[in-house]
Amino acid sequence: MTLSMYQASVPVFKQMLGGLSGVLAKAEAHAASRKIDPNALLQARLYPDMFALLRQVQVAADFAKSVSARIAGVDVPSFEDTETSFADLQARIEKTLAFINTLTAAQIDGSEERRILTQAGTPKEKIFSGQSYLLNYGMPHFFFHTTSAYAILRHNGVEVGKKDYIGNY
Amino acid sequence: MTLSMYQASVPVFKQMLGGLSGVLAKAEAHAASRKIDPNALLQARLYPDMFALLRQVQVAADFAKSVSARIAGVDVPSFEDTETSFADLQARIEKTLAFINTLTAAQIDGSEERRILTQAGTPKEKIFSGQSYLLNYGMPHFFFHTTSAYAILRHNGVEVGKKDYIGNY
Numbered sequence: 001m002t003l004s005m006y007q008a009s010v011p012v013f014k015q016m017l018g019g020l021s022g023v024l025a026k027a028e029a030h031a032a033s034r035k036i037d038p039n040a041l042l043q044a045r046l047y048p049d050m051f052a053l054l055r056q057v058q059v060a061a062d063f064a065k066s067v068s069a070r071i072a073g074v075d076v077p078s079f080e081d082t083e084t085s086f087a088d089l090q091a092r093i094e095k096t097l098a099f100i101n102t103l104t105a106a107q108i109d110g111s112e113e114r115r116i117l118t119q120a121g122t123p124k125e126k127i128f129s130g131q132s133y134l135l136n137y138g139m140p141h142f143f144f145h146t147t148s149a150y151a152i153l154r155h156n157g158v159e160v161g162k163k164d165y166i167g168n169y
Numbered sequence: 170m171t172l173s174m175y176q177a178s179v180p181v182f183k184q185m186l187g188g189l190s191g192v193l194a195k196a197e198a199h200a201a202s203r204k205i206d207p208n209a210l211l212q213a214r215l216y217p218d219m220f221a222l223l224r225q226v227q228v229a230a231d232f233a234k235s236v237s238a239r240i241a242g243v244d245v246p247s248f249e250d251t252e253t254s255f256a257d258l259q260a261r262i263e264k265t266l267a268f269i270n271t272l273t274a275a276q277i278d279g280s281e282e283r284r285i286l287t288q289a290g291t292p293k294e295k296i297f298s299g300q301s302y303l304l305n306y307g308m309p310h311f312f313f314h315t316t317s318a319y320a321i322l323r324h325n326g327v328e329v330g331k332k333d334y335i336g337n338y
Contacts, residue, residue, distance in 0.1 A: 001281050001282055001298075001300065002171075002281060003172050003173060003174055003177060003281050003300055004172060005172055007300065007304065008172060008177055008304060011304070011305075012304055012305065012308075012309075015305055015309075016309060046215070046320055046323055046324040047323050047324055047326070050323055112170050112171060112172050113170055129170075131170065131172055131176065132338065135176065135177055135180070135181055136180075136181065136184055136338035137335075137338075139181075139308065139312070140181075140184075140185060140312065140334070140335050141331070141335070143308070143309065143312030143313070143316060144312070144316050144319075144331065144334060147312060147313050147316035147317060147320070148316060148320060150313075151215055151316070151317060151320045154215055154216050154219055155215040155216055155324070157216070162310070162313065165309070165313060166306075166309050166310070169301065169305035169306075
């Protein structure tokens with residue numbers, strides 16, 4: 001076994017999205033059992049100009065999707081940001097998992113030097129190698145949003161632990 | 170260039186610890202300019218049973234140190250948790266960087282199948298392959314604590330952005 005671009009991406013996204021799904025399920029159950037409006041959690045944020053929980057989940061899912069697609073050399077599927085409930089967020093995660101499950105090691109492995117352009121045509125345009133895009137950009141951003149979602153829920157008293165965040169592997 | 174255990178570990182830890190150092194420097198300057206007791210930030214936490222900022226930084230640094238050491242097959246150096254100030258935390262990060270900078274690609278590469286035992290002799294003892302230890306355990310935990318440190322500071326009004334968190338690469 002040798003470390004590969006596939007091993008360092010898709011299985012990690014699957015693990016962490018599974019964890020995020022479990023964390024959100026506990027949050028939904030927490031709200032239901034205490035008769036808390038789900039929006040009190042979905043729209044919770046740690047500071048006025050930070051993303052609320054709902055957006056953190058959308059963005060985490062988007063990093064999993066776009067990073068996997070770009071290193072596989074396939075088009076990034078576009079998912080509309082229409083979610084308004086925990087059920088919607090679970091569906092978004094499911095849809096993201098379904099997409100990344102279509103990607104094979106054969107598509108992703110060997111993408112270390114693949115030229116990847118982000119935010120093309122904007123002042124923030126940046127060229128990455130596949131390896132740097134995954135390790136130095138994609139993963140740090142992805143983990144940022146999965147952890148932020150968890151932190152918002154912990155801050156609001158939802159009983160989740162790091163084991164929930166980590167997911168199964 | 171092929172993805173390697175070294176590339177997927179040491180340079181990422183260096184990038185993110187550099188980011189964390191920059192975030193902490195901004196937090197210290199924020200406290201000084203507003204005459205805030207630094208402990209108001211260092212002891213801030215998002216929920217009573219979560220780690221405070223100071224502990225998040227110690228633990229982030231410890232994951233960088235222990236994961237790098239174990240995949241390199243060298244003893245994990247022991248650093249005492251004696252920090253009480255921003256300067257101390259910067260020194261802890263420096264000391265961690267100095268250690269991981271001693272590790273070479275030759276020591277770490279090829280460690281995918283290295284047997285790694287965590288929490289040996291405890292009920293939580295777990296055996297990993299080097300690759301799984303890095304990707305499925307070490308990195309998720311490391312990013313959890315760097316992001317949590319950032320989130321605590323954002324929640325307390327420190328003006329940092331995701332660019333600070335991401336660091337230089």
